[in-house]
Amino acid sequence: VDVLLTPLLSPGASDVVFDTLSYSAGPLPEQQLNEESFPDTPVWIVYGSKDPWTPAARVEKMQDLSSVEKVIRLDGVGH
Numbered sequence: 324v325d326v327l328l329t330p331l332l333s334p335g336a337s338d339v340v341f342d343t344l345s346y347s348a349g350p351l352p353e354q355q356l357n358e359e360s361f362p363d364t365p366v367w368i369v370y371g372s373k374d375p376w377t378p379a380a381r382v383e384k385m386q387d388l389s390s391v392e393k394v395i396r397l398d399g400v401g402h
Contacts, residue, residue, distance in 0.1 A: 332375055356388045365390070365393075369394075369397060370395075383396075
């Protein structure tokens with residue numbers, strides 16, 4: 324397990340993993356939430372402060388999107 328986990332915990336690894344997953348998984352959440360076809364439904368986003376793969380600044384920035392009603396940070400919680 325350490326052979327896989329150690330590189331993922333190194334500085335910058337979360338950006339690489341997030342970009343890789345976002346690219347191969349389709350459009351970014353920010354893109355989907357900005358689409359005109361997105362339902363007129365308020366969105367709450369919840370994330371863990373200890374998540375090594377999802378950059379907190381990127382999640383918090385989604386608060387600026389009109390469809391996002393609330394961003395909730397769960398302290399001490401991971402992915």
